[in-house]
Amino acid sequence: xxxxxxxxxxxxxxxxxxxxxxxxxxxxxxxxxxxxxxxxxxxxxxxxxxxxxxxxxxxxxxxxxxxxxxxxxxxxxxxxxxxxxxxxxxxxxxxxxxxxxxxxxxxxxxxxxxxxxxxxxxxxxxxxxxxxxxxxxxxxxxxxxxxxxxxxxxxxxxxxxxxxxxxxxxxxxxxxxxxxxxxxxxxxxxxxxxxxxxxxxxxxxxxxxxxxxxxxxxxxxxxxxxxxxxxxxxxxxxxxxxxxxxxxxxxxxxxxxxxxxxxxxxxxxxxxxxxxxxxxxxxxxxxxxxxxxxxxxxxxxxxxxxxxxxxxxxxxxxxxxxxxxxxxxxxxxxxxxxxxxxxxxxxxxxxxxxxxxxxxxxxxxxxxxxxxxxxxxxxxxxxxxxxxxxxxxxxxxxxxxxxxxxxxxxxxxxxxxxxxxxxxxxxxxxxxxxxxxxxxxxxxxxxxxxxxxxxxxxxxxxxxxxxxxxxxxxxxxxxxxxxxxxxxxxxxxxxxxxxxxxxxxxxxxxxxxxxxxxxxxxxxxxxxxxxxxxxxxxxxxxxxxxxxxxxxxxxxxxxxxxxxxxxxxxxxxxxxxxxxxxxxxxxxxxxxxxxxxxxxxxxxxxxxxxxxxxxxxxxxxxxxxxxxxxxxxxxxxxxxxxxxxxxxxxxxxxxxxxxxxxxxxxxxxxxxxxxxxxxxxxxxxxxxxxxxxxxxxxxxxxxxxxxxxxxxxxxxxxxxxxxxxxxxxxxxxxxxxxxxxxxxxxxxxxxxxxxxxxxxxxxxxxxxxxxxxxxxxxxxxxxxxxxxxxxxxxxxxxxxxxxxxxxxxxxxxxxxxxxxxxxxxxxxxxxxxxxxxxxxxxxxxxxxxxxxxxxxxxxxxxxxxxxxxxxxxxxxxxxxxxxxxxxxxxxxxxxxxxxxxxxxxxxxxxxxxxxxxxxxxxxxxxxxxxxxxxxxxxxxxxxxxxxxxxxxxxxxxxxxxxxxxxxx
Numbered sequence: 015x016x017x018x019x020x021x022x023x024x025x026x027x028x029x030x031x032x033x034x035x036x037x038x039x040x041x042x043x044x045x046x047x048x049x050x051x052x053x054x055x056x057x058x059x060x061x062x063x064x065x066x067x068x069x070x071x072x073x074x075x076x077x078x079x080x081x082x083x084x085x086x087x088x089x090x091x092x093x094x095x096x097x098x099x100x101x102x103x104x105x106x107x108x109x110x111x112x113x114x115x116x117x118x119x120x121x122x123x124x125x126x127x128x129x130x131x132x133x134x135x136x137x138x139x140x141x142x143x144x145x146x147x148x149x150x151x152x153x154x155x156x157x158x159x160x161x162x163x164x165x166x167x168x169x170x171x172x173x174x175x176x177x178x179x180x181x182x183x184x185x186x187x188x189x190x191x192x193x194x195x196x197x198x199x200x201x202x203x204x205x206x207x208x209x210x211x212x213x214x215x216x217x218x219x220x221x222x223x224x225x226x227x228x229x230x231x232x233x234x235x236x237x238x239x240x241x242x243x244x245x246x247x248x249x250x251x252x253x254x255x256x257x258x259x260x261x262x263x264x265x266x267x268x269x270x271x272x273x274x275x276x277x278x279x280x281x282x283x284x285x286x287x288x289x290x291x292x293x294x295x296x297x298x299x300x301x302x303x304x305x306x307x308x309x310x311x312x313x314x315x316x317x318x319x320x321x322x323x324x325x326x327x328x329x330x331x332x333x334x335x336x337x338x339x340x341x342x343x344x345x346x347x348x349x350x351x352x353x354x355x356x357x358x359x360x361x362x363x364x365x366x367x368x369x370x371x372x373x374x375x376x377x378x379x380x381x382x383x384x385x386x387x388x389x390x391x392x393x394x395x396x397x398x399x400x401x402x403x404x405x406x407x408x409x410x411x412x413x414x415x416x417x418x419x420x421x422x423x424x425x426x427x428x429x430x431x432x433x434x435x436x437x438x439x440x441x442x443x444x445x446x447x448x449x450x451x452x453x454x455x456x457x458x459x460x461x462x463x464x465x466x467x468x469x470x471x472x473x474x475x476x477x478x479x480x481x482x483x484x485x486x487x488x489x490x491x492x493x494x495x496x497x498x499x500x501x502x503x504x505x506x507x508x509x510x511x512x513x514x515x516x517x518x519x520x521x522x523x524x525x526x527x528x529x530x531x532x533x534x535x536x537x538x539x540x541x542x543x544x545x546x547x548x549x550x551x552x553x554x555x556x557x558x559x560x561x562x563x564x565x566x567x568x569x570x571x572x573x574x575x576x577x578x579x580x581x582x583x584x585x586x587x588x589x590x591x592x593x594x595x596x597x598x599x600x601x602x603x604x605x606x607x608x609x610x611x612x613x614x615x616x617x618x619x620x621x622x623x624x625x626x627x628x629x630x631x632x633x634x635x636x637x638x639x640x641x642x643x644x645x646x647x648x649x650x651x652x653x654x655x656x657x658x659x660x661x662x663x664x665x666x667x668x669x670x671x672x673x674x675x676x677x678x679x680x681x682x683x684x685x686x687x688x689x690x691x692x693x694x695x696x697x698x699x700x701x702x703x704x705x706x707x708x709x710x711x712x713x714x715x716x717x718x719x720x721x722x723x724x725x726x727x728x729x730x731x732x733x734x735x736x737x738x739x740x741x742x743x744x745x746x747x748x749x750x751x752x753x754x755x756x757x758x759x760x761x762x763x764x765x766x767x768x769x770x771x772x773x774x775x776x777x778x779x780x781x782x783x784x785x786x787x788x789x790x791x792x793x794x795x796x797x798x799x800x801x802x803x804x805x806x807x808x809x810x811x812x813x814x815x816x817x818x819x820x821x822x823x824x825x826x827x828x829x830x831x832x833x834x835x836x837x838x839x840x841x842x843x844x845x846x847x848x849x850x851x852x853x854x855x856x857x858x859x860x861x862x863x864x865x866x867x868x869x870x871x872x873x874x875x876x877x878x879x880x881x882x883x884x885x886x887x888x889x890x891x892x893x894x895x896x897x898x899x900x901x902x903x904x905x906x907x908x909x910x911x912x913x914x915x916x917x918x919x920x921x922x923x924x925x926x927x928x929x930x931x932x933x934x935x936x937x938x939x940x941x942x943x944x945x946x947x948x949x950x951x952x953x954x955x956x957x958x959x960x961x962x963x964x965x966x967x968x969x970x971x972x973x974x975x976x977x978x979x980x981x982x
Contacts, residue, residue, distance in 0.1 A: 132812035134789060135796045137213055138233035141788070142795045142969055144902075147255035148491065149179070151510060153476040160206050160256070164283025168205065168275060172285055174262075175200035175489070177336050178479030178537050179253065183291045189471070190479060190537040191545045192293035195569075196338040196721055198264045200238070200482045202257040203231060203275060214278040215258045222270035222287070231258035238487050240480075243528035244495040245889050245909050247851050247901050248512055253480050253489045261484070264338070264721055268292070269569035294564035295338035295571060295721075296548035298411045299600075299627065300452075302443060303345040305385060307376045307420035308364055311347040312428065318417055319444035319531060320344075324717040325728040327443065331532050332719045333483050333490065334449065336545045339720035341600070343627030345389075346713075353420075354609035354618040355379040356402035356670040369420055369427030377429045377439070378404075381418035385623075386437035388607045388675035389414045391584070393629045395594040397647075397659060398585040398674045400667025401609055406436050407579045409593055410550045410561070413455055415440050415448070446523030449533035453520050456547040461521045462539045468505035471538045472521035475507055478537040485725040486529055487760050492516055492536075495526040529757075551576065553599045553629055560595030585662035585672075587634045596629040602680040602713055603628030610689055610701055611671040612645050612663055617689050617701035626713040628677040636660040636692075645691040647676055652683040663691065683708075732758055733768040740773040740780070747961040748874040749780040753908030786820045787967040794972045801975055810979060822963055827981050828973075829960045831869035831881035833862070836929050837918055837953035842868045843941060845880050845900060852886055852900040856929055856939035870957055873965035876911045876922075877903055878957070884977050885970030888912070888941075892925035896943040903970045918953040919946060926952045 152158040162169040163182055173179050174193050179202065185192050193199065205212055215231040237259050242250040269292050273285040302321045304311040312318075320327040320342050328342040353361045356379045367375050383404050391399055394409045415438040419428045430441030433451025440447055463471025474492035481490030493513040494502070502514035503522070509515060516525050519533035527534070535544060551561040551574050563574035576593045578586040588594055603625050610617035635658045636644040643663040650656045661674050678684045684706045692698040717727045739755035751759055759780070766774050793816055794801065800809035817823040834843040842862035846853055862868055869881035878888045880900065889909040890898040904910060912920050912927070920927045921943070928944035929951040946952065968976060 131808060132793070132797055132800075134816070135792050138235045139213065140792045140796045141233070141235040142791065142971060143235050143237075143252065143255065144971065145250055145252045145255065146510070147253065147257075148251045148480065148509070149254045150256055151476075153507065155510070160204050162206065163289070164275065164285055166281070166283035168209070168277055168281040168283035170206060170275065170283055171204040172273070173202040173204075173257070174267075175202060175253075175480070175482030177334055177481055177535075178540060179482070180479065180537075182285060182289055185291065186541060188477060188537075189541050190477075191336045191540040192291045193267065194295065194336045194338055194545075195268050195292045196264055196295040197267055197336075198484050198720075198724075199262045199267050200484070201231070201260050201262050201273075202254065203259070204254065204257045205277070207256075209277070209279075209281070212277050212279070216276050217260060218274040219262065219266050220272050220274070220287075221266060221268060226263075226266045229260050231260045234258060238482075238489050239906070240489050240491045241483065241527040241529040242491070242495065242904075242907075243526050245891055245897075245899055245901065246496070247853075247899055248495075249902070250904075251491065251493075251510075253491075264724070268295075292569055293336055293545050294549040296336065296411065296545070296550070297339045297341070297552045298335070298337050298548060299341045299343060299413065301343045301345060301389060301412070301414045301625065301627065303385065303414070303416050303623075303625075304347040305381055305416050305418040306347070306349040307353050307380050307418065308350065308361060309419060309421045309426055310349055312417050312419050317442040317444070319442065320415065320448075321417075321443065325731045327531070328717045328719045329485050329725050329728045330530050331448070333481055333530065334532050334534055335548065336540060337548055337720065339718065339723070341627060341716050341718050343625060343716040344714075345605070345623050345625040348385075348621065348623055350380070350620055352618055353380050354384075354401075354671065356383070356400075356609075358609075358611055358614070358616055358671050360616075360618055364421040364423060366423055368424045369422035369429070370424075371427075371429060371431055374420055374422055374427060374429065376420040376422075377418065381416055381420070381429060382437050382439060384607055384609065384673045384675075385418075386414035386416055386439075387435075388673055389605055389623070389625070389628075390436045392605050392675040392677045394586075395588070395596070395629070395631050395633070396578075396584050396586045397633060397676050398662035398666065398672050400583040400665075400670045401673040402667050402670035403583045404435060404437070405579075405581055405583050407581075407584075408436055408550065409576060410553060411548055412436060413438060413452060415443055415452075417441070417443075444531040446519055446525070446533045449519035449535070450523055453535070453539070453544075457543045458520045458539055462518060462536070462542065464521075469503035469517075469521065470505040470507075471536070473503055473506040473517040474515040474534070474536050476509065478515075481534055483529055485728060485761055486757065488529055490527060490530065490534055492534060495528075497526070553596055555596070555599050559592075560599075561593065583667045585666060587660050589634065594631045594633070597632050598628075598630040598679055600627045600716065601630055602626050603630060603677040604680060604684060604706055606647060606674065606676045606678065606687060606704070608689065608702060608704075609671050609673050610645075610661075611665065612643065612691050613665055615691065615699060615701050616671070619687065619689055619702040619704040622684075622704065622706050624680070624707070624710070624713065627716045630677050630679045633659045633676070636663075641694055643691060643693050645689070647674065648688045648690055649678060649684050650686045652685055661689070680713075729762050730768075733762060736762060737769050737773040740769065740776040744772065744776040744779070746874075748963050748966055749776060749783055750875045750966070751780070752875070752911060753906060756906050783967070786822060790816065790820060790822065790967065791969045791972055794968075794975060798972075798975055801979065806979075810981065813979075814981070822967070824962060824964065825982065827964060828884075828977055829871050829962045829965065831866070831871050832958065833864065833868055833956040834870050834878075835859075835862075835955045836951065837955050838950045840955075841929070841934065841939065843870070844868050845882055845886070852880075852883070854888065854898060854900050854941055856934065856941055858934055858937040861937065871962075871965055872912075872914055872957055872959055874961065874963065875905065875966055876914055876959075877905075877966075878910075878912060878920075879903060879965065879973070881977075884965075884973040888927075890925075890927070890943040892923055892943050894925075894944050895930070896925070898927065898941040898943060903973075905966070914957070914959040917958065918955055919948065920954050920957070921946050921952075927954065928952050 161171045163172040164170050172182050176199050180190050218228045219226045270287050272287040276282040324342040332340045355375045365376050387404050387406050390406050390412050393412050413436050429439050432439040434454035438451045461472045483490050494516040497514045499508050499514050518536045518539050523533040525533045551563040554562045557573040559573045559575045561574050562571040565572045578588050605623040608619040636646040645661050645663045646658040688703040689701040690698045736758040743749045840859040841856050844857045845867045866882040871879045880886045886900045887903040887910045889901045890896050891909050924946050925943045926946040928942050930940040930942045932951040
């Protein structure tokens with residue numbers, strides 16, 4: 015009995031030790047066992063002694079294994095000393111068992127962290143984009159139906175953005191171009207609206223079955239913004255608020271491309287390769303030259319945009335056409351001291367005729383025929399042609415734009431506003447003049463699609479496509495941002511009762527893009543003329559024939575040959591009747607141009623035209639010992655070599671002399687050239703001679719955009735500017751890049767290569783700053799209803815904590831609102847509603863009370879917010895008498911940025927805020943911008959700059975929320 019008592023006491027002591035080691039207050043209740051599980055029920059329980067006989071129904075604390083019998087384990091737990099004998103299930107030998115095994119101590123489970131009621135959201139679905147989607151509304155004003163282009167469980171509409179947003183197929187029936195082969199595109203995926211709450215879309219792109227890559231698409235909230243450029247208060251639009259997007263590299267966009275799309279719910283859809291139509295990977299070469307005929311060439315000017323800024327001009331115009339590559343080349347300026355015209359007259363002072371914008375013999379025979387057409391023909395391999403004619407075959411897409419001025423009997427006259435047939439006579443290579451005149455080259459007439467007084471097809475509309483400005487990561491709207499909503503041509507619709515659509519380049523060329531100097535062609539013009547005309551062979555040294563052409567059946571570029579025209583005005587001198595294969599493609603050249611009459615021997619060779627792009631051929635030589643007259647250009651080269659190049663031995667056109675046009679490689683170092691003719695049995699005679707300039711610095715390379723070149727030329731030009739803007743923005747409370755800096759950063763900032771160390775540091779700070787802004791705005795968007803609720807204490811405290819975490823907590827959170835007073839008069843700037851829209855005016859001092867609609871706050875970028883509605887900012891485009899409006903604050907808009915560093919003057923680019931006229935009428939004055947004069951009507955008191963970050967970083971709507979919270 016004593017042994018039994020001792021063993022029972024030992025068991026009780028051990029059980030108490032085990033129980034003491036368990037903190038049951040932290041253990042969740044196991045509802046199945048009725049007792050404490052002490053933690054994860056999947057963890058095995060450590061065996062231990064009984065506690066005095068538990069229930070077998072699971073309501074007690076069993077707590078032990080089955081493998082230990084300590085006598086009385088089946089007893090009634092009355093504590094008798096003879097438990098071993100009286101227990102109903104005992105062994106009767108309780109005193110003979112082994113001692114119990116001590117329990118292994120367990121580590122208490124940690125106290126669970128309370129769930130954060132306001133966790134930071136990470137999905138872009140919580141980013142706020144307070145814009146409508148253009149393509150989400152159809153022409154009737156209804157929500158546009160989402161076409162399903164995919165096979166599978168994920169129905170979605172597919173579009174591609176290049177010069178225009180187009181469908182995978184069926185575009186011709188909609189008067190739209192096809193997707194251009196080998197050109198970067200923006201993929202747009204619009205899931206069926208029935209698919210709710212998609213958090214992620216991924217696409218796998220394959221070409222001919224080979225996977226090119228897999229990428230996550232951008233949420234619709236992250237879609238590239240438009241080229242918005244309105245200042246009268248009408249809103250911005252996105253292309254779509256429903257489309258997910260990603261950039262498709264140029265070498266993925268080709269026949270054989272297929273798409274496999276999946277979402278985060280494991281739904282998938284596929285677009286097969288044979289369901290995507292492609293257009294040719296077209297190429298365009300544009301040459302530019304300033305030409306003076308018997309006078310100096312026109313002075314360099316911003317109007318000659320493609321000459322002065324070829325990188326910007328090439329990238330910009332390229333966005334408007336369905337081409338895979340564009341090359342912008344140039345010739346050095348040329349002054350012709352003598353000029354030969356088609357009737358054989360050689361001028362050395364002035365033309366005997368009158369000149370004008372569309373008039374002048376030198377305009378026709380020299381600028382257009384000899385120079386522009388001559389350069390084209392030299393690149394096609396023809397050596398001579400009739401001067402009075404301007405025929406050329408356009409074997410490939412080669413265009414020459416010349417800015418020409420000539421001395422006439424009525425004085426010096428400039429020529430412009432003309433284009434077609436591979437030549438452009440222009441005042442400007444930017445704006446609608448260039449877009450329009452090269453449109454004639456594509457075969458477009460005026461007002462394409464006009465039907466009587468209905469100009470619907472002459473302009474854009476709901477289905478004519480937006481553009482994708484790839485290098486800016488922006489979309490080009492087809493609205494006219496600044497024209498009145500009813501200001502378009504007859505028959506053109508109004509969008510959303512808000513904007514008129516822009517007219518085509520051939521129909522007045524209305525455009526107002528913030529990002530382009532060129533007109534956006536309509537889908538109709540692009541489909542009927544531009545894409546077909548661009549589909550020409552491309553010179554290629556990789557081809558056995560020298561040219562590659564698009565095979566619409568195989569959907570590949572393949573070697574092609576072409577027969578030279580039988581036009582007797584052109585001298586191609588091809589042995590087999592085919593276009594000659596170029597020995598060099600796109601090489602720096604000297605182009606020899608001039609005029610001659612082989613029958614009289616009258617001739618003129620111009621100084622060598624030096625260009626940075628041209629095709630060079632092994633041209634045929636004249637026939638030796640011929641029975642008819644032979645003419646040729648004799649060229650001598652450094653080192654003593656020479657060659658003879660045959661030109662037409664007869665007059666090619668009635669009542670006209672010939673012109674000659676031959677490309678020579680600069681690398682071959684030509685020295686002298688002479689034009690010679692020889693009658694049978696007679697010695698050769700020299701008609702004209704010329705010398706080539708020597709020891710010249712290399713020319714700048716042509717600018718190429720598209721395909722493997724991408725936009726590298728423009729990046730090389732703009733990166734130093736971005737570097738300077740980054741450095742200038744450093745060392746301040748907030749990195750403010752300004753409108754231009756924001757644009758360049760969006761274009762190139764993802765790759766810091768080429769930035770200085772200092773600029774990289776500012777870039778890093780800018781990235782960190784913008785990440786904070788995204789986190790804060792996303793959080794406030796997600797919990798806005800809580801912040802604005804009646805019981806918002808917890809939400810406000812969470813906001814304060816987040817501000818502390820982000821290092822954005824300032825005291826006060828927002829600066830005090832201040833008046834804007836005209837210095838001498840104390841008249842104040844007020845806000846009001848006019849026809850339901852916000853507006854501003856200058857009120858008489860006697861009516862100024864300091865109310866919110868008279869108060870303002872300036873942020874770190876120089877934007878001036880209304881205290882009554884901090885989401886609204888003053889906006890003015892500058893210039894004289896420019897109206898100042900009140901528009902939704904947008905950090906990307908220069909029109910909202912003012913310089914407050916020279917108070918009381920407030921302005922930008924020498925354009926200051928101004929009380930129009932300096933006086934009020936009936937107690938009201940108009941706020942305008944005007945050239946800075948330091949007059950009293952341009953001096954403003956009350957408003958001051960500050961270093962508050964939140965006023966700049968918060969979205970307009972979140973600014974309203976924060977100001978309403980009145981957090982100290």
